[in-house]
Amino acid sequence: MKKFIAFIGLLFLIYNSFADESTYYPGYSLSNVQQNSGGFTGDLTMISPGPYGDDIPNLSLNVEYQTETRVRIKIYDPNNARWEVPKIKLIQIKSNLNQIKLNQIKLNQRELNNEVLFNTTPPDTHDYNGLIFENLYIEINSKTAKNPNIYGLGERIYDFKLNTSNHTYVMFTKDNGNEEDVNLYGVHPFYIELREETHLFHGVFILNSNAMDVTLNPDHLTYRTIGGILDIYIFTGVSIDDVISQYTDLVGKPPMIPYFALGFHQCRWGYKDLDVCKTVVEQYKAHQLPLDTFWMDIDYMDEHKDFTFDPVNYPQEEVKEFVEQLHEDNQHYVIILDPGIKVEEGYAPYDDGISDGIFIISADTKLPYTAPVWPGECNFPDFTNPKTYSYWSKFIQQIFDEGIILDGLWVDMNELVTFDSSEELSESSESKKVERDSINLPYVPGGVNLNYRTVNLSAIHNTSIAFNLHSMYGFMEAKATASILTETKKTRIFVISRSTYAGHGHHAFHWLGDNYSTYKSMATSIQGILNMNMFGIPLVGADICGFSGNTTAELCARWIELGSFYPFSRDHNSIGMKSQELYALGDQVTNISRNVLLNRYSLIPYYYTLFYYSHEIGTPIWRALVYDFPEDPNTYSIDKQFLVGNALLVTPVLEEGATSVEGYFPNSDWYDYWSGEKILTKNSTLTFGKNLTLDAPLDKINVAIRGGYIIPKQEPALTTAESRNNSFELLAAIDSETGSASGKLFFDDGISLDTSQNSSSLIFELTYFSGFSYFETYILESNYDLLNHVLLDKMTFYGVDNITTLWVNNIKYPFEYDSTLKVLRIKGLNLSLNERFQIIWKTN
Ligand SMILES: *[C@@H]1O[C@H](CO)[C@@H](O)[C@H](O)[C@H]1NC(C)=O
Ligand SMILES: *[C@@H]1O[C@H](CO)[C@@H](O)[C@H](O)[C@H]1NC(C)=O
Ligand SMILES: *[C@@H]1O[C@H](CO)[C@@H](O)[C@H](O)[C@H]1NC(C)=O
Ligand SMILES: *[C@@H]1O[C@H](CO)[C@@H](O)[C@H](O)[C@H]1NC(C)=O
Ligand SMILES: *[C@@H]1O[C@H](CO)[C@@H](O)[C@H](O)[C@H]1NC(C)=O
Ligand SMILES: *[C@@H]1O[C@H](CO)[C@@H](O)[C@H](O)[C@H]1NC(C)=O
Ligand SMILES: *[C@@H]1O[C@H](CO)[C@@H](O)[C@H](O)[C@H]1NC(C)=O
Ligand SMILES: *[C@@H]1O[C@H](CO)[C@@H](O)[C@H](O)[C@H]1NC(C)=O
Ligand SMILES: *[C@@H]1O[C@H](CO)[C@@H](O)[C@H](O)[C@H]1NC(C)=O
Ligand SMILES: *[C@@H]1O[C@H](CO)[C@@H](O)[C@H](O)[C@H]1NC(C)=O
Ligand SMILES: *[C@@H]1O[C@H](CO)[C@@H](O)[C@H](O)[C@H]1NC(C)=O
Ligand SMILES: CC(=O)N[C@H]1CO[C@H](CO)[C@@H](O)[C@@H]1O
Numbered sequence: 001m002k003k004f005i006a007f008i009g010l011l012f013l014i015y016n017s018f019a020d021e022s023t024y025y026p027g028y029s030l031s032n033v034q035q036n037s038g039g040f041t042g043d044l045t046m047i048s049p050g051p052y053g054d055d056i057p058n059l060s061l062n063v064e065y066q067t068e069t070r071v072r073i074k075i076y077d078p079n080n081a082r083w084e085v086p087k088i089k090l091i092q093i094k095s096n097l098n099q100i101k102l103n104q105i106k107l108n109q110r111e112l113n114n115e116v117l118f119n120t121t122p123p124d125t126h127d128y129n130g131l132i133f134e135n136l137y138i139e140i141n142s143k144t145a146k147n148p149n150i151y152g153l154g155e156r157i158y159d160f161k162l163n164t165s166n167h168t169y170v171m172f173t174k175d176n177g178n179e180e181d182v183n184l185y186g187v188h189p190f191y192i193e194l195r196e197e198t199h200l201f202h203g204v205f206i207l208n209s210n211a212m213d214v215t216l217n218p219d220h221l222t223y224r225t226i227g228g229i230l231d232i233y234i235f236t237g238v239s240i241d242d243v244i245s246q247y248t249d250l251v252g253k254p255p256m257i258p259y260f261a262l263g264f265h266q267c268r269w270g271y272k273d274l275d276v277c278k279t280v281v282e283q284y285k286a287h288q289l290p291l292d293t294f295w296m297d298i299d300y301m302d303e304h305k306d307f308t309f310d311p312v313n314y315p316q317e318e319v320k321e322f323v324e325q326l327h328e329d330n331q332h333y334v335i336i337l338d339p340g341i342k343v344e345e346g347y348a349p350y351d352d353g354i355s356d357g358i359f360i361i362s363a364d365t366k367l368p369y370t371a372p373v374w375p376g377e378c379n380f381p382d383f384t385n386p387k388t389y390s391y392w393s394k395f396i397q398q399i400f401d402e403g404i405i406l407d408g409l410w411v412d413m414n415e416l417v418t419f420d421s422s423e424e425l426s427e428s429s430e431s432k433k434v435e436r437d438s439i440n441l442p443y444v445p446g447g448v449n450l451n452y453r454t455v456n457l458s459a460i461h462n463t464s465i466a467f468n469l470h471s472m473y474g475f476m477e478a479k480a481t482a483s484i485l486t487e488t489k490k491t492r493i494f495v496i497s498r499s500t501y502a503g504h505g506h507h508a509f510h511w512l513g514d515n516y517s518t519y520k521s522m523a524t525s526i527q528g529i530l531n532m533n534m535f536g537i538p539l540v541g542a543d544i545c546g547f548s549g550n551t552t553a554e555l556c557a558r559w560i561e562l563g564s565f566y567p568f569s570r571d572h573n574s575i576g577m578k579s580q581e582l583y584a585l586g587d588q589v590t591n592i593s594r595n596v597l598l599n600r601y602s603l604i605p606y607y608y609t610l611f612y613y614s615h616e617i618g619t620p621i622w623r624a625l626v627y628d629f630p631e632d633p634n635t636y637s638i639d640k641q642f643l644v645g646n647a648l649l650v651t652p653v654l655e656e657g658a659t660s661v662e663g664y665f666p667n668s669d670w671y672d673y674w675s676g677e678k679i680l681t682k683n684s685t686l687t688f689g690k691n692l693t694l695d696a697p698l699d700k701i702n703v704a705i706r707g708g709y710i711i712p713k714q715e716p717a718l719t720t721a722e723s724r725n726n727s728f729e730l731l732a733a734i735d736s737e738t739g740s741a742s743g744k745l746f747f748d749d750g751i752s753l754d755t756s757q758n759s760s761s762l763i764f765e766l767t768y769f770s771g772f773s774y775f776e777t778y779i780l781e782s783n784y785d786l787l788n789h790v791l792l793d794k795m796t797f798y799g800v801d802n803i804t805t806l807w808v809n810n811i812k813y814p815f816e817y818d819s820t821l822k823v824l825r826i827k828g829l830n831l832s833l834n835e836r837f838q839i840i841w842k843t844n
Helices: 002-019 109-114 242-249 274-285 316-328 350-357 385-400 466-489 519-534 553-563 589-619
Strands: 030-035 037-046 058-065 068-075 104-106 116-119 132-134 137-143 149-154 169-170 188-195 201-206 212-216 220-225 232-234 264-265 294-297 334-337 370-374 377-378 409-411 495-497 509-511 569-573 642-644 648-651 660-666 670-674 678-680 690-693 700-705 708-712 728-733 743-748 760-768 772-782 793-798 803-808 814-818 823-826 838-843
Touching: 037 220, 037 690, 068 242, 104 109, 116 232, 137 232, 149 169, 149 274, 149 519, 188 212, 188 838, 201 242, 212 242, 220 743, 232 242, 242 708, 274 294, 274 316, 316 334, 350 377, 350 385, 350 743, 409 466, 466 495, 466 772, 519 642, 589 642, 589 708, 589 743, 648 660, 648 728, 678 690, 700 708, 700 728, 708 760, 728 743, 728 760
Parallel strands: 116 137, 264 294, 264 569, 294 334, 334 409, 409 495, 495 509, 708 743, 728 793
Antiparallel strands: 030 037, 037 058, 058 068, 068 232, 104 116, 132 137, 137 220, 149 188, 169 212, 188 201, 201 232, 212 220, 370 377, 642 648, 648 700, 660 690, 670 678, 670 700, 708 728, 743 760, 760 772, 772 838, 793 823, 803 838, 814 823
């Protein structure tokens, strides 16, 4: 209890110090400014010392205009090298932009609006400091718009639109068990701000891996980090897609995903033996529920040791047969790996780790750092050591050599988590907050205990100490694991990691961690997915039906309705909980699951096309409403609804017992996705849309399709391998003002590393001109042979006025028209999407 009071005291001290004029720190003065071809450099000289001593009085400033839309501001100690994050590949400097004002970084893209996007000049009122740069404390402030609209700074569970009333966001990877408003598994020091006056977005990224926090205030924000340097990148936008594209240019675009990743996944901790696993797979089939991938949690291991199979409950030969059967049935197999390697002589991963010298070293003993995790006392591979790659590779390869063909890997516990031997595993979350830190730090970001349940920050890695590398551990492990799997399989791979760092999405994917079986966890999964998509990690989902705690039939029904729209859709459960496979909660849940999952499978061509553009450009799959409607302030805080691509607006039920749901429909044409019924008609004299209450019986999730969009679909099946071979369908929703719509399809074999020579890529266009509607396809590529056999069968158009005649490739063709709903249906087309075709109809 005393320690908890000390923690409060610390916070008080911090706030106090900044309110007090006598502790105002004016920062550094800039001199010796040298213009160069790509920007300028200058010397920074400290005006007066900062709060905690060990100031670095002389600093260098380097401002580089790296691209037309990106500036890098680097502030570092020219006399003593400090820790710098090693991984960002700089894109060549493309342009030499206008001169900028000192202290005020202006970017010419937004000069027209006279906008200053990052301004470190402290105000005359001295409400906040100039730059402080000390050995263990760096602070920089930037003026923002008034009550700014800021998004990002993950990973945490919080409102999507961040609180700017003196709220502090801590970034330091931690298994904080899905508590709200605390630093969770990943670190993404990137935010996007929307300026309300201009409706333009820009982004700011600080490339720093040390524990840090950011305080958002009504007119400025404060970065505080305890190590490294200031290496700040500003992306000028101006649309959200521009900003995310510019950010992922820097940290890396997502790889092309394997097609099966979009199927449904089943997992659970607590499948006690292989027979249980077999039954689960059988039951999915028996209930005609789609299932693409079966996952094994730590249960498969022998005493929780990596790279082993439990000889009694998961005999390796039988696992091999099980996996072969999965593959025969067009299904896939993924297993978990944890970083901790059990200290046990005779266990090859331990013996080799010792002889290869690849474990993290304790600063005290200079021996491999030892701490308990699932198997007991463990050592931890150091992924900064170049030798660790071949070590890790050897043991992954061994699984394949022994005949168990993995389709992906799941890397968990890599924040990095260790168990505190002095505590019970089941301790309450309250006790986690208690301050028990023993590192001697003058400032502790957010006052959180940095040494709690992790490898001591003094521990030694090959390239630095854990103090600098801690938050990058999971990223490095996932990156190595992904690269090893790619080398082994020579196909696109699938690595899901709990811990992430900026740039993770270039290598691997993510799930939102160990949540609860609660309506709250279901609701907050939306902001989690939106954030990760913003950070360049498009393939992400939360544990459907919830991980910890017992689910209910109703919760599970609502969750699978929502989860069927997750980019990554997996049911996962904790040990000792009520079974929650989608067939295990009664007929009604089974029926609902089947319907929504079959709908998911029908939408996979649309999702896959979105993933292709995400890979090419960085575009997020899930989008907050504010992304597409920045001129409408009603959208700024919405995080209970989301868009999939630009075309689908999902309004899930997130509350128990609800039979209706409220949603906001921005000013546009919206049609009920299922029936084609008009929900809202665009009114170009208005900026705002409407709040609507929609019926939401237990078996319905409300989805709207936006006027102006065409989405590709396929007849669903129980696996993606089968649904890929089923006929195509196009669903179009017509813009009421222009009578037009457009859409895209990208399709390839879904697994080869490079399918640029063997893919088909199309654009669909519907236009209206003087009484006639013209539907045409534009073929960008038509090299994927499957599309010569898997044909377009059906087309459905929502919002069509009365039709008199319809022609397909200039020949009159039958159609169905519902004049009440204004829905046009055309069937039995049998057209190859690899060839151009045209549909025309006449409206009376
Ligand atoms: C800092 O720079 C000033 C002026 O450039 C110089 O006189 C001083 O020696 C430098 N101090 C250190 C510690 O390098
Ligand atoms: C934020 O904190 C500062 C410094 O303590 C204080 O002056 C200001 O009133 C606070 N603003 C709000 C909106 O709480
Ligand atoms: C915003 O953050 C401040 C400071 O932490 C807190 O007092 C306030 O309650 C928060 N507001 C909301 C709406 O959560
Ligand atoms: C971490 O290591 C340092 C230096 O080796 C040691 O002084 C400290 O007690 C350790 N902290 C914890 C929490 O084990
Ligand atoms: C880092 O790893 C390499 C290769 O294993 C080794 O040669 C080198 O000595 C290591 N350096 C440190 C500082 O541990
Ligand atoms: C969850 O349900 C199981 C039975 O399926 C029961 O043993 C357990 O106590 C329940 N746990 C909670 C937290 O309700
Ligand atoms: C589930 O669907 C089946 C087949 O359509 C139907 O016979 C059954 O009544 C449904 N059960 C429930 C509870 O909705
Ligand atoms: C559009 O909105 C304006 C203002 O509310 C209203 O007067 C007008 O009737 C609306 N137009 C249509 C077509 O609904
Ligand atoms: C919609 O409802 C929200 C919350 O109920 C409210 O804050 C907002 O003002 C409403 N917007 C419109 C356009 O009616
Ligand atoms: C899908 O079609 C391809 C090409 O015709 C074929 O090779 C493959 O076996 C089919 N897959 C399934 C699951 O039927
Ligand atoms: C469409 O046809 C229906 C009956 O077929 C008629 O009542 C309606 O007025 C027509 N609408 C238009 C816009 O022509
Ligand atoms: C929110 C929640 O349930 N958190 C729990 C998630 O699961 C982990 C692992 O079981 C727990 O430690 C968390 O408390």
